[in-house]
Amino acid sequence: MSRGEVVQALSGLMLGMFVAILASTVVSNALPRIIADLNGTQSVYTWIVTAELLAMTATVPLWGKLADIYNKKLLVQLSLLLFVAGSLIAGFTPNVEVLVVSRVVQGIGAGGMTALATIVLAAIIPPREMGRYAGMFGAVFGVATIAGPLIGGVMVDTSWLGWRWCFFIGVPFSLAAIALLQKTLHLPSVRRSGVKIDWLGAFLITAGVSTLLIWSTLAGQHFDWASWETVAFVAGGVVLLALAVWVESRAAEPIIPLRIFRNRTVTLTIVASVLVGVAMFGGTVFLSQYFQVALGKSPTVAGLMSLPMIFGLLVSSIVAGALITKFGKWKIYLVAGAVIMTAGMLLLSTIDARTSVLVLSVHMAVLGVGVGMLMQNLVLAAQNDVPAAELGAATSTLTFFRSMGGAIGVSALGAVLASRVTSLSAEKFGGAGAATGGTSEVPDLSALPPQVLDVVKDIYGTATAELFLIGAPIAFLAIIAVLFIKEKPLSDLSGEERRAREEAALQAH
Template identity: 35%
Template sequence: MTDQSTAVETEGFQRRSHREIITVMSGLMIAMLLAMLDNTIVGPALPTIVGDLGGLKHLAWVLTAYTLATAVSTPLWGKLGDLFGRKPTFLASIVLFLAGSALTGMSQNMMELIGFRGVQGLGAGGLIVGVMSILGELIPPAERGKYQGLFMAVMPLAMLGGPLIGGWITDNASWRWAFYVNLPLGAIALVTVWFTLHVPRRSTGKAKIDWWGAGTLALWASALVLLGSWAGSQYAWGSWQIIATIVVAIGGFVAFVAIERRVAEPIMPLHVFTNRNFSLAGALAFIIGLAMMGSAAYLPQFQQLVQGASATNSGLLLLPMMFPMMFASVAIGQITSRTGKVRIFPIIGSVVLVAGMVLLAQVHTDTTKLTLGLFMAVLGLGVGGLMQPSMLIAQNSVGLRDMGAAMGASTFLRTMGMSLGTAVLGTVYTTRLTHELSAKAGDAGSKLISGGAQLPPSMLHTLPKPLLDALRAAVTHGIVGVFWAGAAAGVVGLVVSFFIKDVKLVGFADEPKVEEAEKATAV
């Protein structure tokens, strides 16, 4: 693995006015917001959806279908952008996302809903990687931070706004509007990008799409997520279902690597992983996805089932984590734009993330909302401190020709962290909760969680006090395990951060030194 660490194609950047960039960014930010919002907006609507469509046993797949489709499609979208141009590819992903949104809203049964959520996710993959790739082509690395920080702030904003908007829509209209709301906003993004985005279309001759690579990637990634969801909870580790899933995951991965080494235009060029900084930034992206989804998915469980918050209030109670996350992301973007230095921030962010996870692992049934909010603020600073640097390092490690594929790979790793993190941490949570509740409440506890730990807060006031106390202790036991697992992942991120090579981000002022940069970063 080489030590090259900076992009070399600064001659590919065109000077653009601040107004031009902001105009394009308005459309890109709407698209990014929609893609991230649909991770969380459906949550408050799930009970109503199940009441309308049935299919309780498939409930988790309403969420997983979206995140998994997003993850496996990002490398393909990135490569399509490299081959056919960022603008047409991005516009196509908007159209696909809007079509998926409309079809999801019209679903008549749970299987239709899950399938159309997958279509939505395929479009969302193009939105996320398209935004990062377009930014990588519009703006040189040294100046990206001040703009990209705004996009990094969209993630926590969507995580907070999704549950609030979804809850309000479900209460005041219909759950179907949680999906229809994407249509007018997506149309605005489509028109804005259509008329304001002007980037060169790079000629690559007769393009060949790596469909076999895309298929094998989807195969092993899906098997990996299923393994994280099933193993030790739905099926025993030694069962034929788990063994078969492991075989499919390993076989699919081996086939994927073999294909990517041989095809002319791989969807995930493996040579980008020979860049040490890019590979390490990818590892950080995976950890960020795991930490974000782990905290956002399971903190509301503690707030509702232990602290007695309503569904809407639990969304508001995420504010202490989201605001510091947004602040850290934007602030680091401004600092890196001024200094051109980025390496110190992943180290600091990892330390703060571990501290936040360890603090949250200390919660108990009597923890106050104020104390929990302070712990969440620490975690938010840590996650925000990692989001921006990991993306900047990845972008600064490749040339413009590979920007789309590289951003697809980076986004794939972060989204896989979200998908796999949700599955694995969910297994940790439910396993610990189940064992603790059965131990404390016996048969009554086992009967209470027979629905798979989907415990509606509305039932709390009907429980006898001994059973309620046992439930709250079990939920706390489960959530503590989630945060200890998150702390362990953060320690891995800290170790990874120390191996990132310090580089100065390239900007317009560095353009005369392109030849020197090329020599310094040659493989």
């Protein structure tokens, strides 16, 4: 494909990717209002984010496996249709329960989109050229992440629109992406006959991960961390995952081929991706709540306040991508990114309800630069080091673990935040907690008297800073993981060319 054809084909993918990212960020500034309107608690707040992340995470390996067997273009379009269905259900939701279910449907669609976009990219572009295009995807990722909270904030603040439009807005974009992909994306149809999907493995992986995530969301809120419920959840999750490993090791076509873990680069990039997911999603999801509750900003202003972090991510991912394509060296950007990300987490652990917007912006920009250098290039390092026939499985496994890190980060840190807010409220308000906003429900600031309002702001400021203090050592572990990755020269062949060459070599033998 010529560069013009590649850019054309990527336009539909980028639009789809834009919508998938938008879905997870557009609700962030609308959540306090949605929760207030539908009478939800802090646990529900976490669940609306976690449900989408969980569904996205659990289905990514399955989408990756399907991509190695069926028509990738059809799968991308199918994932976008699922996404449209989820968005419509969410927009018309009558209560919190239906909203959580709709987020699961959205998550399954978004899981397909995030896994397949990278797989299609690897199929048509050689790793040596990938930096430039990965930079473009990084830019789309950044713009969608900026636009999401902003669009969400504006819609919540616009009386004739309201928060339901946060869900409806993705529908026309998704339909446009489906039409654009139909016209521009041309891939050889790989229909491998006689290949079976390991549904039992897929079920066990999903069930095991879901059990652990549900535990980390409920612990500290509905039962103690050290309790029989914790033992039951953790033991159940571990047993299910152990069974999944056993089933996968015997399956002819496993969902996650265990042999890819023998590849040192893949294993280390997976470890680093989990840590990036925990640090990035875990910390940043709650920043929006911090802007609105601790700093008392409106949803629109809260959206604007996330700009420095996204700008840092945008610039660093495009610049690092262009430099990798030019010089062919990539490890330095992984190490630098991990160090800068850790520094950003440490800086953000110093915030409180009186931190100035300028100081906050600098801290967030530092975190954004680190994540931008690290996230996309971990995928590039892994894709460069696996056989073309396993590109789908390797890419989706990496995305799966990053999303899983994110889901664990959001649910575990959400549980920590909820329990800290409850315990700090009990300390400050004593027995009057329920009457003054010191409950597990997210407070409606406009209804609080001034002296109570100041205390609530302080509570949320302190609790949010503690999340970043927990995230910093996790980010530090990512530095250790990337230091051990061995730099290998980037291939000049696209995934489809590599696959053809590998198949020819097999037939020759």
